[in-house]
Amino acid sequence: MWFKLLILAIAGVALYRFFGGKVPFLDNDKKEQREEESDFGKIEATSSCAVCGTYVTEEDALIHKKNTYCSIECLEKAK
Numbered sequence: 080m081w082f083k084l085l086i087l088a089i090a091g092v093a094l095y096r097f098f099g100g101k102v103p104f105l106d107n108d109k110k111e112q113r114e115e116e117s118d119f120g121k122i123e124a125t126s127s128c129a130v131c132g133t134y135v136t137e138e139d140a141l142i143h144k145k146n147t148y149c150s151i152e153c154l155e156k157a158k
């Protein structure tokens with residue numbers, strides 16, 4: 080009998096979360112982590128591609144002769 084109740088409780092929580100409900104003791108850690116990630120994303124420096132103007136992060140950018148390019152293709156076009 081307790082097993083059926085447990086399944087019912089899990090199904091209830093799953094349904095509650097499915098419809099956008101928040102379970103504080105389950106969601107707190109994840110939420111804090113996500114906020115840290117998005118803050119990091121905002122701080123991250125971006126540059127626009129010298130050819131097509133696409134914004135790329137410093138990490139993904141290709142830098143050639145002080146110009147920033149989003150991809151090898153754009154770097155080839157610039158030559």
Ligand SMILES: [Zn+2]
Pocket residue numbers: 128129130131132133148149150153
């Ligand atoms: Zn480009």
